[in-house]
Amino acid sequence: MEIAFLAFFAVGYFVLAGADLGIGMLLPYLGRSGEERGRVLASITPFFLSNEVWLVAAAGVLAGAFPILEGELLGGLYVPFVTLLLGWVSRDAGIWLRGRVERAAWRAGCDGAVVGGSWTVVLSWGFVLAGTGREGVTALGAAIVVPAVVALFCAHGLALAALRLYGGPRERARRFAGASGERTIYALTSGGMALACLLAGSRLPLAENLADPATLALLTPSLLVITPVLVASQGWLWWAFGRVRIR
Template sequence: MESFWIVLLGLLAAGYFALAGFDYGTALLFRFVGRDERERGRALGAMTPFVLGDEVWLVAAVGVLFGAFPRLEGELLSGHHGAFVTIVTGLVAFTAAVQLRGAAPVWDVPLVGGALAVAVGWGVLAADVTGAPAPLWIVGVVGLFSLHGGTFLAWRLPGRAGVRARALARSLVLPCLLFVPAAVLLAGPVARPEVGVGVAVAVVVLLLGAWVTSGRVAFCCTAIACALPVPAVFAAQDVVTAETMAGTGTLAVLVPAAVVVLPLVLLFQWATWWMVRVRHA
């Protein structure tokens, strides 16, 4: 029972970073990829249909955290106010700006600022939880999200805008290679050091894969690279354990809800991508 909930929380968190990461990365890069308002609108238009579907993973993960890990939820909220305020503020600004940006380019400010705040907030939280230096995690998360957004835009945008996106993405591979594996390996007294080493090696391989490939293959490489730090954070100092979970009776009651919610999240995500594929067919 305990393993089921730990794996479920990890999968939802990893899915959120793998998917929402390119939303934030697109917001951070679109003004550099697009040289005029038409190109910038096209870049944002490539990302916008996915935003709500990608955020569903976070909603589901928070629901599992509150329901199945009440002690962990209490520890996180009580000990990391600054990181959570930054993340929530960024999410509100980003989500509002995505919906309103078409009305006026002035919404670029909360769009970019919100995306940056979310990335920085997650970096600060990862540093607080793992004990690794905050600059490593902050630069690593911002770099990973930006790289992921760049590979997405390079895949989805035609012409010169796609070429510029690919060039930007390639320029971010080296900073990510320097900061992300270092953040994972220096994650304090990691309870399971083999997890940290395995994640660091896998991230290096995936980032190099993003460098030498293109299109959806490169996008898959950066998506997995964004998701992989999740198990490293979970393993650091045994952050997620049976001791932080609710009682067995509560977990048993929640199992039917989890069995329903996860397929719905997957179905919603598949439907979003399918509809966008049909629209561009």
């Protein structure tokens, strides 16, 4: 059951937060002016923190149910994980602080933090996903996986931007959807996110590294309580804020 919980939280993070990161990566393309970039970021502001909670939940399951494997992953992929955290902080700080000062230079600096942080997080995830096997990160694996992960995050972000925005930013995002439409592209990229996450997870020796039964007896009931609350809160956020396009 703990493997299913880990997969559920990890897939939830990649599907939900992956679009936020894709929008952050493409912020200069989607928003050609400071006002447009503000609207682009407003499309993800209600959700980006709650989307990150899914990663926190996945990390908690990994640490609680697979403590030895967690140590091996952090040790073997120390640099990508530290780089990911630095990018995460930079991206979130840029979003939070952008509106605090009414100066173009300040906002441009925050936009740069969002873009740089988003690219740093996604590139780091590419190396992490490439290194989940027993052989770790190989040059060939990174050369294949990292560009594929970058392309997937960008496509996912464009699909969400087309769904959430009006005007010029929406038209730029829709150029890559073609006749398929943004809803179809978002569904396809969500499936791609889930597949990439599950393929990486399938390379981990999860079953062999489960914690002892006493630990699992405490962890499982907690997860059974937390999971519906997380899903319900996420659903409420999208019901309250996700139905309105940002003008």
